Amino acid sequence: xxxxxxxxxxxxxxxxxxxxxxxxxxxxxxxxxxxxxxxxxxxxxxxxxxxxxxxxxxxxxxxxxxxxxxxxxxxxxxxxxxxxxxxxxxxxxxxxxxxxxxxxxxxxxxxxxxxxxxxxxxx
Numbered sequence: 096x097x098x099x100x101x102x103x104x105x106x107x108x109x110x111x112x113x114x115x116x117x118x119x120x121x122x123x124x125x126x127x128x129x130x131x132x133x134x135x136x137x138x139x140x141x142x143x144x145x146x147x148x149x150x151x152x153x154x155x156x157x158x159x160x161x162x163x164x165x166x167x168x169x170x171x172x173x174x175x176x177x178x179x180x181x182x183x184x185x186x187x188x189x190x191x192x193x194x195x196x197x198x199x200x201x202x203x204x205x206x207x208x209x210x211x212x213x214x215x216x217x218x
Contacts, residue, residue: 096163096171097145105130106138107147107161107168115160
């Protein structure tokens, strides 16, 4: 799966948020400062070519929707980062964040809880 540019990701975030919509609905859902209408339409067309967005035509207007869900893209993105920067090791990723971010005791306890839950599911 291709990675999104920052601008493409901003448009996808809006489309994921609203589910589907016409160009004016996508524009309305953008936070301020809103990008130019033509910029958004250009990004949507690029996202269509990349296979992230599809559309249905009603009269002369297109209603756009995501073809890739947010969770799927997020997982692929994280997998790519882990592979490129952390020797394909999620342990290295978590260790790097734990050392740099100075997790609180509460956050570490929550992480341990998540690990126990995953471990119990695998048994």
